Amino acid sequence: MSALSKLHRGTSLFAWLLILPAALYMCLIVAWPLLETVRLSFTNSALGVEDYVGAENYAKLAGSGRFHDIVLRTFYWMALSVCLKIVLGLAGASLLNSRLKGGGIYRVLVMPPWVVPIAIGCIGWLWLYQGHFGLIAGVLQRVGILDGPFEFLAYRDSAFYCAVITDVWIGTPFVTIYFLAVIQAVPRELHEAAYLDGASRWYRFRRVTIPYIMPSIAAMSLLSVIWTFNSFEIIWILTEGGPRGGTTTLIIDTYKRAIANFKFGQGAARATIIVLLLTAFSLLYLWAMAKINRRYAH
Amino acid sequence: MNKQISLGLLFGGLLLAAAVHAQQLTFVMCGGEVREADQKVIDQFQADNPGVTVEMEAVPWGTCQSRSTQLAHAGDPVSLSYMGSRTLKQLAQADLIVPVDIDPAMRGLYQPNVLKTVENQGKFWGFPHAFSTKALFINCAIVEQAGLECRGPRTWDEMYDMAKTIKDKTGIAGVGLAGKDFDNTMHQFLNYLYSNNGTVIDPDTNEITLDSKEAVETLEFYGRLADVAQDGPTAFERSQIKDLFNDGKVAMYIDGPWGRGQHNEDVQATSITVPIPAGPSGQSGTLLITDSIAVFKGTGHEDVAIKLAAALASGEAQYDLDSSWGLTPIMKYEQVIAEKPFYVDDPYWEVFVEPIAGGGPEPLFVEYQSLQTVMNEMIQGIILKEGDAADLVAEAAEALEEFK
Numbered sequence: 001m002s003a004l005s006k007l008h009r010g011t012s013l014f015a016w017l018l019i020l021p022a023a024l025y026m027c028l029i030v031a032w033p034l035l036e037t038v039r040l041s042f043t044n045s046a047l048g049v050e051d052y053v054g055a056e057n058y059a060k061l062a063g064s065g066r067f068h069d070i071v072l073r074t075f076y077w078m079a080l081s082v083c084l085k086i087v088l089g090l091a092g093a094s095l096l097n098s099r100l101k102g103g104g105i106y107r108v109l110v111m112p113p114w115v116v117p118i119a120i121g122c123i124g125w126l127w128l129y130q131g132h133f134g135l136i137a138g139v140l141q142r143v144g145i146l147d148g149p150f151e152f153l154a155y156r157d158s159a160f161y162c163a164v165i166t167d168v169w170i171g172t173p174f175v176t177i178y179f180l181a182v183i184q185a186v187p188r189e190l191h192e193a194a195y196l197d198g199a200s201r202w203y204r205f206r207r208v209t210i211p212y213i214m215p216s217i218a219a220m221s222l223l224s225v226i227w228t229f230n231s232f233e234i235i236w237i238l239t240e241g242g243p244r245g246g247t248t249t250l251i252i253d254t255y256k257r258a259i260a261n262f263k264f265g266q267g268a269a270r271a272t273i274i275v276l277l278l279t280a281f282s283l284l285y286l287w288a289m290a291k292i293n294r295r296y297a298h
Numbered sequence: 299m300n301k302q303i304s305l306g307l308l309f310g311g312l313l314l315a316a317a318v319h320a321q322q323l324t325f326v327m328c329g330g331e332v333r334e335a336d337q338k339v340i341d342q343f344q345a346d347n348p349g350v351t352v353e354m355e356a357v358p359w360g361t362c363q364s365r366s367t368q369l370a371h372a373g374d375p376v377s378l379s380y381m382g383s384r385t386l387k388q389l390a391q392a393d394l395i396v397p398v399d400i401d402p403a404m405r406g407l408y409q410p411n412v413l414k415t416v417e418n419q420g421k422f423w424g425f426p427h428a429f430s431t432k433a434l435f436i437n438c439a440i441v442e443q444a445g446l447e448c449r450g451p452r453t454w455d456e457m458y459d460m461a462k463t464i465k466d467k468t469g470i471a472g473v474g475l476a477g478k479d480f481d482n483t484m485h486q487f488l489n490y491l492y493s494n495n496g497t498v499i500d501p502d503t504n505e506i507t508l509d510s511k512e513a514v515e516t517l518e519f520y521g522r523l524a525d526v527a528q529d530g531p532t533a534f535e536r537s538q539i540k541d542l543f544n545d546g547k548v549a550m551y552i553d554g555p556w557g558r559g560q561h562n563e564d565v566q567a568t569s570i571t572v573p574i575p576a577g578p579s580g581q582s583g584t585l586l587i588t589d590s591i592a593v594f595k596g597t598g599h600e601d602v603a604i605k606l607a608a609a610l611a612s613g614e615a616q617y618d619l620d621s622s623w624g625l626t627p628i629m630k631y632e633q634v635i636a637e638k639p640f641y642v643d644d645p646y647w648e649v650f651v652e653p654i655a656g657g658g659p660e661p662l663f664v665e666y667q668s669l670q671t672v673m674n675e676m677i678q679g680i681i682l683k684e685g686d687a688a689d690l691v692a693e694a695a696e697a698l699e700e701f702k
Contacts, residue, residue, distance in 0.1 A: 047367065047371055047388060047389075047391075047392035048391060048392030048393055048394065130533075131528075131533070132529075148469070149528070149529045149530075150530070151530025151532075151534075153533045154531065154532045154534075155530065241479075242478070242532065243477070243478075243479075243532035243533070243682060244532070244679060244682060244684065245675070260364060260667055261665065261667045261668050262367065262667070
């Protein structure tokens with residue numbers, strides 16, 4: 001063995017030693033709980049019981065129309081909320097970037113929904129949505145749109161869209177600030193050249209800004225998908241998944257099954273499905289990012 | 299030198315003995331507060347048992363029972379927990395709590411059916427510590443505003459007509475209805491079900507009995523009430539309805555005897571309390587609910603915890619709690635205390651005490667949380683008009699088979 005290869009081997013060993021603590025830590029807090037969840041999903045684990053039941057939990061889910069509805073609702077919740085956050089975030093960032101008068105104040109004002117603890121924000125919305133004592137129903141009654149109290153969280157559809165609005169309210173500021181930073185990095189010369197060629201503001205936004213920041217839009221979309229997919233507190237505080245399951249998403253169903261009803265095995269099967277879905281999203285993201293980077297490389 | 303070593307060893311031994319003897323009990327109190335009457339007993343218990351300390355943790359009802367159960371399941375049980383008796387069957391079957399011995403002399407002092415709520419497989423799994431029956435509170439000011447005479451409706455039809463007239467003539471909700479996914483939504487439904495001779499499960503045969511004419515009638519009535527109730531019952535549980543009642547936004551609602559103490563003075567002055575109206579197939583009834591003190595297994599000091607639980611549930615301490623907190627008397631206190639008990643010869647209390655003998659207990663299921671979910675979905679189904687009462691009842695009865 002040459003001295004050089006010995007040196008390489010020594011360096012490699014040293015590198016492994018350096019990452020060993022972090023690797024062990026990751027195994028402890030990520031790999032072990034994940035494997036334990038997968039193991040539990042093949043049992044009927046509940047209070048005082050734990051027997052191996054094979055794929056029974058998964059078979060039940062596959063045959064459950066109710067579970068299919070929950071999956072569809074989760075995707076609809078995620079798509080609607082993420083699209084709104086991205087669109088509003090882009091619009092907000094563009095406005096903040098356009099040197100409006102008092103732009104600094106707007107930048108400060110956009111942050112509170114994100115800075116305020118989610119629980120506090122949700123409790124505020126809970127009050128707004130109340131029919132008898134809430135602000136929204138009160139204003140709508142005053143202007144004659146409603147002829148009496150309306151409980152926004154008492155009906156499937158209104159409760160669902162109220163939860164989406166709250167999620168968008170909480171999530172948009174971060175997206176806005178992120179896009180603002182990215183938009184500010186778009187070289188000024190590109191805009192100036194397009195301007196000299198007679199391009200309108202809207203055309204420059206579509207043909208210069210958007211292509212330039214497309215990789216960032218893709219990255220933020222994926223992050224937003226993961227956060228929204230797993231968003232728990234907002235729905236839980238507003239509706240606890242009700243009424244009659246109208247706002248139950250996968251994460252809420254998993255919590256109810258595993259923690260509230262003590263069906264740990266069934267809850268673990270749901271959690272495993274969430275992990276698989278999010279893994280699929282991540283792979284899709286990597287594939288899309290590779291394509292986007294090739295197309296919009298600058 | 300030897301003397302110093304001996305003294306040192308003695309001192310060390312004493313410290314060790316003290317450490318071994320010192321016991322800290324953790325006590326989870328569901329309801330979000332430690333009541334004064336309970337605290338008095340706990341203070342006395344600590345004074346009588348040197349070395350024993352009791353660490354209290356008051357947790358709101360919404361999360362409390364899950365918390366105690368999860369801690370026990372995770373191998374870190376609390377010493378005792380004051381919780382709904384409906385949880386005991388599941389905890390006992392999961393071997394998380396220990397049975398308790400209720401003195402035979404004490405057993406005869408409890409009101410009828412109370413001990414049934416903590417009994418399973420011939421053993422008692424907790425000390426009953428709070429008891430409630432329910433009645434209908436009516437705000438006469440609203441009733442009279444609608445041009446009606448303020449008297450308690452005796453049948454469901456009378457109740458519905460009264461609520462409808464109020465809503466039509468005043469615009470105020472005729473009745474406050476609970477429909478949120480919360481335990482007291484199921485409880486409110488059971489009050490009506492038991493007033494129509496219905497049941498959920500037969501405790502002797504463990505057969506589901508929900509799918510019956512009586513239950514269908516009850517659910518249909520609940521659906522009719524939704525039309526004359528406050529907007530969006532599925533967003534309300536009982537305490538929120540109490541707020542509406544206090545604010546003059548609903549004319550009547552069902553609550554326990556503590557309700558009077560939680561009403562505004564002006565509402566109190568214009569309210570009457572009457573028995574729950576009878577359904578077409580039954581007599582006026584009520585749900586009997588108890589909360590109990592359960593002792594968890596695996597703490598190493600179960601005996602001390604049982605002693606504390608027994609002290610809290612003993613005759614005079616229990617009377618202190620019931621009288622100060624406005625609870626339905628859990629014992630026949632005429633046989634416990636020398637003076638006249640607070641509820642005797644009081645027309646208000648008569649409405650809550652008289653139905654005890656004919657009341658129905660909370661259904662005991664192994665999976666009480668699942669029972670609640672299934673029942674509440676059935677109730678929400680009729681409120682949201684997402685199904686026919688007969689279908690919703692049949693669907694719920696079938697789902698309950700898994701959880702009994």
